[in-house]
Amino acid sequence: MSFGFFNYWVFIILLMIGLYTVMSRSNLVKKMIGLSLFQISVFLFYISMGKISGGTAPIVVDGPLDTAAPIYSNPLPHVLILTAIVVGIATTALGLSLVVRIRESFGTIDEEEILEMKDGA
Amino acid sequence: MLLLIAGTMSVLFVRNLFVATMLLGIVSFTMALIFISLDAVDVAFTEAAVGAGISTVLYIGTLALVGSQEKDKPKFAAGPMVICLVVGAVLYYATYEMPRFGEPNNPVHTHVAPRYVNDSPTEIGVPNMVTSVLASYRGYDTFGETTVIFAAGIGVLLILRQRRRRKNEDDETDVPLDKGKTGQSGSLSGLGSQHDLVPHVIAKLLIPFIFVFALYVQYHGDYGPGGGFQEGEIFAAGIILYALVFSLDYARSVVSEKAILFLISAGVLLYGGVGIASMMLGGNFLDYNVLASDPVAGQHLGILLVELGVGITVTAAMLAIFYAFVGRADLIAAKAEQEEN
Known part of the structure; x- marks a missing residue:
C-alpha cells in the first residue's frame, strides 16, 4: 500500500494546487496559469495509468532481441494526452486573448476590481 | 516529483x-x-x-x-481551500480502489490496447504505435482535435484583430496603457533591435536546423517519436524565434498573415480530403486501406498525409495566435503614439 499509488497522490496534490489557484486568485492571468497546472496534473494521471512496470516506449524495435518479446506500455493514453496538450495550448491562447481584451476594455485584469466597477456604474 | x-x-x-x-x-x-x-x-x-x-x-x-x-493582497481564501481539501480527500480515498501503478493486468491494459499493441505492426506497418493509433485507429478523434485547434486559431484572430471603431465614445472607460505601470513598452516588434549582433548570428545559425529538425520529426514520426503535432510546434517555434530576434515585419514578409489563414484551413481540408478520398475509393471515411493497392502501403500514405495536414494546421494556428498577440501590441503602441502627438 505504500509506493504503489505515489503517482496518483502527486496527481491529486497538483490538481488541488491548480484548483485552489483558479478559485482563490482574482488575477485573471493567474487563473489561466492555475488552469494549466490543473491540466498538467490530469496529463500525469493518464500517463501514469498507461505505464507498465518493466515496459518500454511503444515503438516496435526491429532486429533480434535478447529477451523474448518486449513489453510495451499502453499507447492509448499517450495518444489521448498528446492531442490534449496541443488542444490545451490552443484553448489557453484563446483564454489569454480574452484576458487581453478585458484589460483593454476595463483597464484591469483583476476580477474583483471589474466587479466593483460594474456595481459602481 | x-x-x-x-x-x-x-x-x-x-x-x-x-x-x-x-x-x-x-x-x-x-x-x-x-x-x-x-x-x-x-x-x-x-x-x-x-x-x-x-x-x-x-x-x-x-x-x-x-x-x-499581481495586486498585492496576500489573503487566505477559506472557502476555496475547503473545497480543494474535500476534492483532494475524495480523490485520495478513490485511489485505494485504483489498480496498482505499473501492473500489467490493470483494466486499462486489457480493453482495446492489446489489439493496438499486437496488431498494429502487421495491420499498419508503422513501428511507432502512438502514430498508428493517433492517425489510423483513432483518426476521427484526431480530426476533431485538429478542428478544435483550427477553431481556436480563428477565435483568437477574431478576438484580437478587431479594431476599435468607437474611439471617442469609450474614452472614459478606456484606460490607456500606462507604460510605467506595465513595466514594458507596448511594442513587441521593436524587440528585434538592429544592434544585437549575438542573437542575430545565433538565430541565423539555428533557424535552418530547427526547420530541418521539424521536418525530420514530421516525416520520421512513423518510425520514431514525433508526428504532425510536434512538428507544428517546432516549426512555429522557429518562425517565432525569427520574429523575436529580427522583427515581426521580417517574419511577416516570410510568412504573411494571408498565407497563414490559407494554411490553417488547408491543413484541415487536407485531413478531411484524405477521408473523402478514401470514401470515393470505396472504403469508409478515413479508411486508408484503399488508398493504395496494398493495405499497408495505403495506411502509410494515409498516415503521412494526415500527419501533414495536422502539422500544417498546428503550425499555422500557433503562428496566427502569436501574430495576433504581437500585432495587438503594435496596434496599442501606434495608438498611444497618436494620442501623444
Missing part, C-alpha cells in the same frame, strides 16, 4: 506574474522528463515543445499587454 510539487507551490505563491510564467515553464519541463520515465516519449516531446516553448511565449506576450504585477 517532489520538484514538481515545489514548483507548483511556488507558482501559487509568487506575486510577480512574470516569475510565475517562468516557473510554469519549469514545471512543464520537469513534467516532460517524468513522461519520458513513464515511457511516453511522444507525449514528453509535445510537452517540452508546447509547455516549455510556445505557452511561455504566449504568456509573456499577454503579460506585455496586461502588465505583470
Whole structure:
C-alpha cells in the first residue's frame, strides 16, 4: 500500500494546487496559469495509468532481441494526452486573448476590481 | 516529483506574474522528463515543445499587454481551500480502489490496447504505435482535435484583430496603457533591435536546423517519436524565434498573415480530403486501406498525409495566435503614439 499509488497522490496534490489557484486568485492571468497546472496534473494521471512496470516506449524495435518479446506500455493514453496538450495550448491562447481584451476594455485584469466597477456604474 | 510539487507551490505563491510564467515553464519541463520515465516519449516531446516553448511565449506576450504585477493582497481564501481539501480527500480515498501503478493486468491494459499493441505492426506497418493509433485507429478523434485547434486559431484572430471603431465614445472607460505601470513598452516588434549582433548570428545559425529538425520529426514520426503535432510546434517555434530576434515585419514578409489563414484551413481540408478520398475509393471515411493497392502501403500514405495536414494546421494556428498577440501590441503602441502627438 505504500509506493504503489505515489503517482496518483502527486496527481491529486497538483490538481488541488491548480484548483485552489483558479478559485482563490482574482488575477485573471493567474487563473489561466492555475488552469494549466490543473491540466498538467490530469496529463500525469493518464500517463501514469498507461505505464507498465518493466515496459518500454511503444515503438516496435526491429532486429533480434535478447529477451523474448518486449513489453510495451499502453499507447492509448499517450495518444489521448498528446492531442490534449496541443488542444490545451490552443484553448489557453484563446483564454489569454480574452484576458487581453478585458484589460483593454476595463483597464484591469483583476476580477474583483471589474466587479466593483460594474456595481459602481 | 517532489520538484514538481515545489514548483507548483511556488507558482501559487509568487506575486510577480512574470516569475510565475517562468516557473510554469519549469514545471512543464520537469513534467516532460517524468513522461519520458513513464515511457511516453511522444507525449514528453509535445510537452517540452508546447509547455516549455510556445505557452511561455504566449504568456509573456499577454503579460506585455496586461502588465505583470499581481495586486498585492496576500489573503487566505477559506472557502476555496475547503473545497480543494474535500476534492483532494475524495480523490485520495478513490485511489485505494485504483489498480496498482505499473501492473500489467490493470483494466486499462486489457480493453482495446492489446489489439493496438499486437496488431498494429502487421495491420499498419508503422513501428511507432502512438502514430498508428493517433492517425489510423483513432483518426476521427484526431480530426476533431485538429478542428478544435483550427477553431481556436480563428477565435483568437477574431478576438484580437478587431479594431476599435468607437474611439471617442469609450474614452472614459478606456484606460490607456500606462507604460510605467506595465513595466514594458507596448511594442513587441521593436524587440528585434538592429544592434544585437549575438542573437542575430545565433538565430541565423539555428533557424535552418530547427526547420530541418521539424521536418525530420514530421516525416520520421512513423518510425520514431514525433508526428504532425510536434512538428507544428517546432516549426512555429522557429518562425517565432525569427520574429523575436529580427522583427515581426521580417517574419511577416516570410510568412504573411494571408498565407497563414490559407494554411490553417488547408491543413484541415487536407485531413478531411484524405477521408473523402478514401470514401470515393470505396472504403469508409478515413479508411486508408484503399488508398493504395496494398493495405499497408495505403495506411502509410494515409498516415503521412494526415500527419501533414495536422502539422500544417498546428503550425499555422500557433503562428496566427502569436501574430495576433504581437500585432495587438503594435496596434496599442501606434495608438498611444497618436494620442501623444
